[in-house]
Amino acid sequence: MEYVVFDLETTGFSPENDDIIEIGAVLVDRDDILERPRFHRLVRPTKPIPWRATMIHGIRDSDVRSAPTLEVVLPDFLAFVGDRPVVAHNIGFDMGFVQAAMRRHGLLWLPPQEICTMQLSRRAFPRERSHKLDSVAERLGLHFPEGARHRSVGDALVTAQAFLHMRRHV
Template identity: 65%
Template sequence: MNVVVFDLETTGLSPERDAIVEIGALRVRDGQVVEAERFDTLVRPVNAAGDVLRIPWQAQRVHGISDSMVRDAPQLAHVLPEFLDFVGDSPVVAHNVGFDGGFMRAAARRHGLVWSPPQEYCTMQLSRRAFPGERSHKLDLLAQRLGLSFAPGGRHRSFGDVQVTAEAFVRLMERLRVGA
């Protein structure tokens, strides 16, 4: 079970129109979360012309990342190659991987790069298999079901969500007795 668990925070919901403002990732090796192998950065959102994009208040309400917080952060053009190197040829995991993977594919394409991990695992889908009688599989509820908690201020921040998602992935894989 060797994977990279990642999470993004964005300016909105559209991979084509919105921008990434934070990337967090942790490596899981042999079923253990490796806290020392982490990727965690804010990202200064810019458009194709290089103009700085403002973070809409609706997005700020969700993740708490403001324009002032990303003012001195690196742009995605600098961060993305580093993140792709961090991931390497590892399978990836995300909670709702369709959302995060869609943003990664669109961002990579815009920067002349490729996002093509050999396998994508979704903890939301794994939760549906592990807890078929439950109606909701949001990360907060999955964490509760598995006895996990977020660090103070960690919910809806990439690295805080990644820490819980990584532990949830390990526990879900054990529960479902699946090898990655």
């Protein structure tokens, strides 16, 4: 069975008031992360990116100025996912943004299954206090690609590695 492991970068924390500015996804098949296909798109937001958000992910207004809008990118992402289960770290955050965007753009889609690696971490490591992606990665000896922390594909790759590891051990 294939899973889509995805991550978003946003302009803030509110699915209703903030924008998705990057979507990245990788496919997992059985016990492997597939090299291809992968999904990666920058998205032009409806308003300027706040400096606080840029401090986290490094994405600037100039990076997304010529990017397509979410109205174009979201259907491409949903087509990439298709009928596969989706996996994300703190999936409620990411799916909240996806669902709010779908409502705004009149799209309907429900994945057959949503899997949260933060919840898997809580089951796998019940005595640990932190289950943030950085903490899970450190605990499992995983490394983000150079310069890719808080970028959608880099975070999706580490989330996929964590998913594969914890799925075998939970």
